[in-house]
Amino acid sequence: MSSIRSLTIAVCLAFIYVKATYGAECWSKNACIDTSVCASKGGSSQRGLCSGASNIQCCSCSNCMDATTCKARGGVSHTGICSGAANMQCCKMGSVVEPVSGTTPTNRMLTDLADILRGAGLTVVEVDGWKTRGHGIMASAKGILIHHTAGPASGDFPSLRVVRDGRTDLPGPLSQLGLGRTGTWYVIAAGRSYHAGETIDNSIFGNSNAIGIEAEATGVPSTNTGHAHWPDVQYQSYIRGVKALQAAYAIPTSRVLGHKEAAVPAGRKPDPNFSMDEFRAALNQ
Numbered sequence: 192m193s194s195i196r197s198l199t200i201a202v203c204l205a206f207i208y209v210k211a212t213y214g215a216e217c218w219s220k221n222a223c224i225d226t227s228v229c230a231s232k233g234g235s236s237q238r239g240l241c242s243g244a245s246n247i248q249c250c251s252c253s254n255c256m257d258a259t260t261c262k263a264r265g266g267v268s269h270t271g272i273c274s275g276a277a278n279m280q281c282c283k284m285g286s287v288v289e290p291v292s293g294t295t296p297t298n299r300m301l302t303d304l305a306d307i308l309r310g311a312g313l314t315v316v317e318v319d320g321w322k323t324r325g326h327g328i329m330a331s332a333k334g335i336l337i338h339h340t341a342g343p344a345s346g347d348f349p350s351l352r353v354v355r356d357g358r359t360d361l362p363g364p365l366s367q368l369g370l371g372r373t374g375t376w377y378v379i380a381a382g383r384s385y386h387a388g389e390t391i392d393n394s395i396f397g398n399s400n401a402i403g404i405e406a407e408a409t410g411v412p413s414t415n416t417g418h419a420h421w422p423d424v425q426y427q428s429y430i431r432g433v434k435a436l437q438a439a440y441a442i443p444t445s446r447v448l449g450h451k452e453a454a455v456p457a458g459r460k461p462d463p464n465f466s467m468d469e470f471r472a473a474l475n476q
């Protein structure tokens with residue numbers, strides 16, 4: 192009798208130990224779903240938190256927001272992988288593909304960048320060697336990432352050297368394009384540039400697939416609303432240049448994201464310090 196009792200206690204203790212050590216669970220049983228379904232909702236899967244087949248994993252979303260806000264930002268909302276009220280849904284950006292003309296480049300250097308911008312009536316400075324500069328060719332140009340330099344407070348494009356040549360920790364080019372305070376565009380590289388880092392979808396917004404534009408700005412104030420602290424000539428040129436790139440390369444507005452929107456984990460980047468909703472609305476006018 193006592194040996195059975197001891198055994199029972201031992202088994203129970205072992206169970207409690209295992210539960211305490213390995214007992215992490217998915218945040219919701221309903222979030223234990225197929226990994227490909229999770230990806231299609233804009234979520235990411237974590238193994239080891241759900242029972243069942245290996246494809247059933249814990250799905251969570253790093254971009255939960257109000258569905259109406261998501262739509263205004265050009266995204267598509269998906270239910271089931273966000274906690275909270277029903278309107279809080281996983282917002283997947285870049286998934287709406289509006290009808291667009293132009294041709295998406297494939298596996299090439301973007302040697303037509305200067306002509307595209309000049310064709311839109313913009314002032315363009317071609318930086319020596321730009322047509323062969325890059326970390327390899329672009330796989331595509333499916334997306335555009337909007338940045339600011341957080342550079343010096345004066346001068347048209349004082350960040351040119353660092354964007355072209357890089358920093359000690361990151362070799363240049365750091366973006367294909369620069370935008371000066373006067374609205375002048377600097378064409379720096381035709382190839383892959385290190386501007387994006389990890390993104391919500393590297394097949395659209397990663398370095399191999401997205402054009403990076405570094406606009407000269409201090410990044411202060413860090414407000415996310417409006418663009419009153421940007422020179423109007425620069426802001427209007429930003430819109431005009433992006434529109435020209437969208438038309439040439441068939442890039443829908445839902446694939447024009449601020450670095451602050453595309454970077455993962457969320458909150459990793461603050462740029463640009465203007466409203467991307469307002470910027471995208473202007474692109475569609």
Ligand SMILES: [Zn+2]
Pocket residue numbers: 337338339386450460462
């Ligand atoms: Zn950035």
